[in-house]
Structure formats: C-alpha cells, structure tokens
Amino acid sequence: MNSEISIKPFRECRASVTPPGSKSVTNRAMVLAALAGGHTLLEGALFSRDTLIMAECLQKLGYMVKLDENERTVEIDSAFGCIPNSEAEINVGNAGTAARFITALVALRKGGRYLLNSDDAMYARPIKGLVDALKSQGAEFEFLGEENRFPFRIKTSGLRGGEVSIDAGESSQMLSGLLMASVGASSPMTVKLSGGTVSKPFVSMTMSMMEHFGFKCETDGTSYKVAPRKAGIPPMSPSPRVYRIEPDATAASYFATLPAVVSGVCQIKNFGECVLQGDSAYIEVLKSLGLADAENMDGNILVFSKDFPVRPETVEVDFNDISDTFLTLAAVSMLLPFNLRITGIGHTRRQETDRVAAVARELRKFCETVEEGDGELFIAPYTRGELLKKAKAETLVHTYGDHRIAMSFAIAGCADIRGDGSSWIRIEDPECVSKTWGEFFEVLYTARKDSKKFRIVAVDGGAAVGKSSVSRECSRILRYMHVDTGSHYRTVAYGLLENGVDASDKAAVASALSKLKIGAMLDGNSAKITLSGNVVPDSEIRNERINMKVAEFAAIAEVREFLKSYQRSMADFGRSNGFEGMIMEGRDIGSVIFPDADTRIFLDADEATRAARRAKEGISDSIKKRDELDRTRKTAPLVCPDGAELIDTSNMTKSEVVRKTLSIILES
Numbered sequence: 001m002n003s004e005i006s007i008k009p010f011r012e013c014r015a016s017v018t019p020p021g022s023k024s025v026t027n028r029a030m031v032l033a034a035l036a037g038g039h040t041l042l043e044g045a046l047f048s049r050d051t052l053i054m055a056e057c058l059q060k061l062g063y064m065v066k067l068d069e070n071e072r073t074v075e076i077d078s079a080f081g082c083i084p085n086s087e088a089e090i091n092v093g094n095a096g097t098a099a100r101f102i103t104a105l106v107a108l109r110k111g112g113r114y115l116l117n118s119d120d121a122m123y124a125r126p127i128k129g130l131v132d133a134l135k136s137q138g139a140e141f142e143f144l145g146e147e148n149r150f151p152f153r154i155k156t157s158g159l160r161g162g163e164v165s166i167d168a169g170e171s172s173q174m175l176s177g178l179l180m181a182s183v184g185a186s187s188p189m190t191v192k193l194s195g196g197t198v199s200k201p202f203v204s205m206t207m208s209m210m211e212h213f214g215f216k217c218e219t220d221g222t223s224y225k226v227a228p229r230k231a232g233i234p235p236m237s238p239s240p241r242v243y244r245i246e247p248d249a250t251a252a253s254y255f256a257t258l259p260a261v262v263s264g265v266c267q268i269k270n271f272g273e274c275v276l277q278g279d280s281a282y283i284e285v286l287k288s289l290g291l292a293d294a295e296n297m298d299g300n301i302l303v304f305s306k307d308f309p310v311r312p313e314t315v316e317v318d319f320n321d322i323s324d325t326f327l328t329l330a331a332v333s334m335l336l337p338f339n340l341r342i343t344g345i346g347h348t349r350r351q352e353t354d355r356v357a358a359v360a361r362e363l364r365k366f367c368e369t370v371e372e373g374d375g376e377l378f379i380a381p382y383t384r385g386e387l388l389k390k391a392k393a394e395t396l397v398h399t400y401g402d403h404r405i406a407m408s409f410a411i412a413g414c415a416d417i418r419g420d421g422s423s424w425i426r427i428e429d430p431e432c433v434s435k436t437w438g439e440f441f442e443v444l445y446t447a448r449k450d451s452k453k454f455r456i457v458a459v460d461g462g463a464a465v466g467k468s469s470v471s472r473e474c475s476r477i478l479r480y481m482h483v484d485t486g487s488h489y490r491t492v493a494y495g496l497l498e499n500g501v502d503a504s505d506k507a508a509v510a511s512a513l514s515k516l517k518i519g520a521m522l523d524g525n526s527a528k529i530t531l532s533g534n535v536v537p538d539s540e541i542r543n544e545r546i547n548m549k550v551a552e553f554a555a556i557a558e559v560r561e562f563l564k565s566y567q568r569s570m571a572d573f574g575r576s577n578g579f580e581g582m583i584m585e586g587r588d589i590g591s592v593i594f595p596d597a598d599t600r601i602f603l604d605a606d607e608a609t610r611a612a613r614r615a616k617e618g619i620s621d622s623i624k625k626r627d628e629l630d631r632t633r634k635t636a637p638l639v640c641p642d643g644a645e646l647i648d649t650s651n652m653t654k655s656e657v658v659r660k661t662l663s664i665i666l667e668s
C-alpha cells in the first residue's frame with residue numbers, strides 16, 4: 001500500500017533553501033569520470049535513487065565508486081578509463097540517464113556481454129534511437145520482452161567510429177549517451193541527427209561537461225564531431241580531478257514558485273552556480289508572467305511574491321527547452337487568474353510517466369477545462385470561489401511514481417485557499433520524491449513561516465560599519481520596516497540643544513526630556529521619528545554639530561530610558577502598519593532594546609575601512625571619538641551581544657554584506 005501525505009497550507013513562506021545537486025550533472029559526471037580515467041572526486045553530488053542506480057551500474061561494470069552521503073562526494077577510480085568487467089547484469093531501474101548512458105557506455109567494451117534490466121516503467125520508455133545507432137557500430141541486441149525495449153542482452157565489440165546517425169527525437173539522453181561514449185571509439189566519430197528535435201540545453205550540458213573532462217566535441221547544430229580520447233592515457237589533469245556538481249535547477253523551481261503560491265520570500269542558495277542547466281531559465285518564466293520578482297544576491301537568488309496579474313488572453317509558454325519545469329507551473333495554474341497554454345512538451349509523454357496525460361488528469365480535479373494536445377496542455381482554471389467549492393474535501397493527487405508530479409502539486413497544495421489553514425490536497429506515494437530529492441517534504445515544512453509573528457531583526461555596530469545601508473537594503477528586499485535608532489538619538493540631541501540644554505547638565509536634560517513630544521510616521525518602509533509632529537530634516541541632525549554632541553547625550557541614562565520605551569513601541573507600530581517584521585539598527589538593539597529579537601547581527605569593520613567609507617560619503621564625522629564614548633559609557637555600551645552573529649565587513653562589498661545578512665535573517 002502506498003502512503004499518502006496531506007499538504008498543510010500556510011500563509012507565507014520565509015525560506016532559505018539549498019537545492020540538492022543536479023541529477024543530470026551528477027549522472028553525466030559519473031560517466032565522464034569513468035571514461036576519463038584516473039581518479040575523480042565529485043563534490044556536491046546528488047544522493048538520490050537515480051544517482052545511486054548510476055553508481056551501482058558503474059560498480060557492476062568494475063569501476064571503483066565510493067560514495068559519502070554525508071560529505072556529498074563521489075569518488076571514482078577508473079584506471080585508464082576502460083570498462084573493467086566484460087560481463088555484468090545491470091539494473092537501471094527507472095532512471096532515464098542510467099538507461100541511456102550505460103547502454104551507450106557498455107558498447108565500448110570489446111568482447112562484452114551484458115544483461116540490462118530495468119523497472120517495468122522503463123519498458124515503455126524509448127531506447128530505439130540509441131539501439132539503432134549502436135547496432136550500426138557493431139553492437140548486437142537480444143530483446144527479452146518487446147523489440148527495442150528494456151530488458152535486453154547486448155553483445156559489444158567497441159565503437160568503430162566514423163559516421164553514425166541517431167534519432168534522438170524521443171529523448172535527448174540517447175544523444176548525450178552516444179556523444180559521451182564516442183570518446184572511447186577507435187576513430188573520430190561524427191554523430192548525425194536524424195528524426196525529431198531534441199532538448200538542446202541537455203545536449204549543451206553534455207558537451208560543456210565533456211570539455212571540462214578534457215574531451216573534444218563540436219557541433220554545427222545537426223551533427224557532432226567527437227575526437228577519440230588518447231588510448232590508455234588519462235587526460236592531463238590534477239589527481240584527483242575535482243568536479244563540483246551544481247545545484248539542481250529543476251528542484252529550485254519548486255521553491256521559486258512557492259512565494260507566488262503563499263506569498264513571502266524564498267532564498268535559493270547557490271543558484272548562480274546553475275550554469276549548465278536550461279531549467280534555471282524557469283525563474284525568467286515566473287518573472288515574465290508577473291508571478292514573482294527575483295533578486296540576485298551574488299549567486300543566491302531571492303524570489304518574492306507579487307500580486308497575480310489578471311490577463312484577459314490565454315498566456316502561452318513554450319517549455320521545450322525547460323520541460324522538466326512545465327509540471328511546476330502547470331500544477332499551480334489552478335490558482336492563476338488566467339488561462340495557460342503550455343507547449344513544446346510532447347517528449348515528456350515518454351518520461352517517468354506520460355507527463356502530459358498525467359498532469360492533465362490530475363489538473364482536471366481542480367480546473368474548469370484542461371485540454372490535452374499532442375505536445376501541449378491548455379488549462380482554464382476555476383475562479384477562486386468555484387475552486388473552493390470543488391476543493392471542499394481533500395483531493396488525492398495521483399503521482400504515477402513521478403517525483404515531479406508529487407513535488408509540483410505539493411507546492412500548489414500550500415495555497416491556503418480556504419483561509420483557515422486546512423488541507424485540500426493529498427499526495428499519493430510521497431516517497432517517490434526520493435528519485436531526486438528525498439528530503440523535499442521536510443524542506444517544504446521548514447519554509448512555512450509563522451505568519452502571526454512580527455519578526456524583529458537587530459543590527460548593531462559602531463559608526464560607518466555599513467549598518468544603515470545594509471539594514472535599509474535588507475528591509476527593502478524583505479519588505480520589512482526599517483528603523484534607524486541613530487536618528488532617534490540625533491533628533492533628541494537636536495531637540496535638547498534647541499531648548500538650550502547641554503549634555504553636561506543632567507538635571508536640565510531630564511526635565512527637558514519630559515517636554516519633548518516624539519512620535520512616529522512612515523516614509524515608505526522607513527519609520528521616522530517625529531519631534532512635535534514633524535520629522536527633523538537630515539541637514540539638521542546629520543551635521544558636525546550633532547555628530548560632536550550626540551554620543552554625549554546618548555551616554556545619559558535618562559535619555560536611553562526615554563528612547564527605550566519608544567523604540568520598543570516600534571514593534572507595535574510596524575505590526576499595525578501591516579509589516580511582517582522590522583530591522584532596527586543601532587548600538588544596543590540586540591543587547592538592551594530587543595535582547596530576544598529573532599535575529600541579532602553585529603557589524604564591525606576596521607578603523608581604516610570606516611574612515612575611508614565616511615570620506616567617500618563626503619561626511620566629516622568624529623567616528624573615533626563617538627565610538628569611544630559609545631563603547632565606554634555606563635548605560636548600554638556598544639558591545640557585540642552574546643549569541644549575535646558577528647560580521648566583519650572590512651573586506652566585504654556592500655552586496656556581500658547584504659547577502660550574508662539576508663541569509664542569517666532567513667535562516668534564523
């Protein structure tokens with residue numbers, strides 16, 4: 001009996017997700033490491049059903065493959081790149097890459113005899129194009145079930161090279177497998193494409209990776225020339241050759257879509273490393289449909305929700321180049337206020353399952369109209385009201401053993417369509433996600449933010465460490481309220497000085513304070529302190545007169561006490577103005593004002609850097625003197641509070657500090 005999982009909807013996400021390594025890259029890298037010879041260390045590898053199958057296939061062929069799941073590394077020893085075992089029984093499960101790549105790889109062995117078996121689901125998946133190409137190079141096949149299908153025996157005699165044509169229209173993996181194996185042919189191989197179009201980004205990925213492993217492959221778009229590797233000589237490269245697997249861009253698509261479904265923000269870490277995978281372009285689709293905003297922070301990408309645009313026309317998107325992600329968008333289309341036509345997905349009918357038919361069947365449970373074309377889907381969603389009526393009970397989504405159907409519909413199911421957090425989608429066979437991301441549901445669980453909570457972020461540090469610019473930028477990105485407490489002290493100092501009160505006269509300060517009328521108003525997402533109902537202009541509080549005096553006033557216990565209650569009241573002010581949280585910057589926010597803040601950060605920088613920053617801003621500031629006073633005062637001195645995250649910004653650019661700060665906020 002398959003298990004089921006109810007998806008618990010939520011209101012807002014605030015997630016920081018590191019996608020697992022890419023399946024496509026991991027499985028290509030294993031094959032290329034085997035072909036390249038010598039010792040290869042793969043870092044950041046994906047550990048999932050499909051990659052374990054690939055590792056096991058290579059082990060069965062006699063390669064030394066060592067897996068370390070904790071370290072996410074795979075070590076492959078392949079001596080001179082030749083297949084050690086001339087006989088083996090291999091099971092490729094339902095892993096498309098293993099099925100095609102291993103079939104092509106074993107063809108390299110002279111005098112090889114292999115039995116290639118698979119899961120039943122693979123019996124229906126295409127391999128004929130590759131079989132024909134390998135036959136023309138001398139391989140002999142004996143099919144144990146249907147002709148040109150798994151399972152089969154294969155007698156191999158090496159690849160001769162020369163010209164070979166392949167119809168890879170049904171799966172580009174057949175072409176990728178043949179190209180990689182071609183490096184082991186006896187003479188240069190020219191692979192010509194016959195038949196339908198192939199998913200180009202995946203072939204480009206194969207070619208880039210071949211080049212990285214020291215192999216030569218060139219194309220003019222219809223034919224590919226592969227140079228044979230030098231027999232018996234591993235390519236010149238350090239030993240071990242280290243290859244870093246990039247994060248899985250398809251896996252990233254789920255969390256990139258989540259903010260559109262539940263609102264909020266999701267950070268996808270190391271997304272900038274996704275250069276080989278076409279699927280990284282999915283974020284552009286979300287942006288172009290107006291479903292999300294994205295901000296690239298030095299390689300980490302932050303995806304934000306936007307209000308859905310209502311469109312009168314059907315929106316058409318061609319997913320041919322990024323077809324693994326069509327399910328992600330299709331599943332959430334039930335929530336969109338416009339009709340969607342997805343094209344270019346005919347080949348996905350022959351993937352883990354007939355994806356077009358399967359997605360259509362499941363979407364019909366939630367949409368007014370779902371029409372299937374050969375290579376396309378038309379989806380007309382219900383209005384929200386109608387969807388609510390439809391989704392009265394929990395609806396079971398069948399997954400057909402397809403990890404992508406499970407993950408895509410799970411994202412849709414996070415939408416709180418009833419507004420009471422009750423579940424309306426149940427996913428059948430959730431374990432099927434282990435094909436590429438065993439921890440998917442756990443990660444999804446951590447993405448839910450307690451939406452009732454107002455989050456407080458304290459950012460402390462001395463003058464000119466970059467507090468203000470970083471806090472402002474992070475507040476803007478997170479849509480939090482920003483509070484600069486330095487301006488509170490400056491405004492109070494200004495008010496007291498205007499009343500003729502000097503910091504040396506404590507009694508006069510105390511009595512003048514009680515007469516100061518301070519309040520708050522919003523300027524964009526910035527909370528400004530007001531004095532007698534007005535914000536004191538910057539020119540009045542950010543000048544050398546105030547710079548010289550403010551630290552003296554700030555050292556007075558009565559002044560700090562006066563501002564403490566005001567600053568604490570800012571949480572209510574932010575909440576009542578609809579903010580989800582605030583970033584309050586100052587000197588004692590994490591130590592005195594909000595010692596229990598959700599996130600406490602302390603910024604520091606060496607003196608030279610700070611002086612240079614002020615000089616660049618064209619500001620003359622007695623930083624050193626102020627800092628000395630701030631650090632040594634009795635009440636609430638400037639300290640890095642226990643347990644706060646310390647960031648030394650001296651050798652960091654502003655955007656690096658912003659990126660680091662955002663990561664800390666989103667992960668705390």
Ligand code: DC
Nearest residue numbers: 485486489550551554586587588626
């Ligand atoms: O951040 P700033 O330079 O605008 O701050 C001006 C002064 O205010 C600073 O020298 C010390 C004081 N201050 C403080 O004591 N505590 C805070 N939380 C913020 C500022």
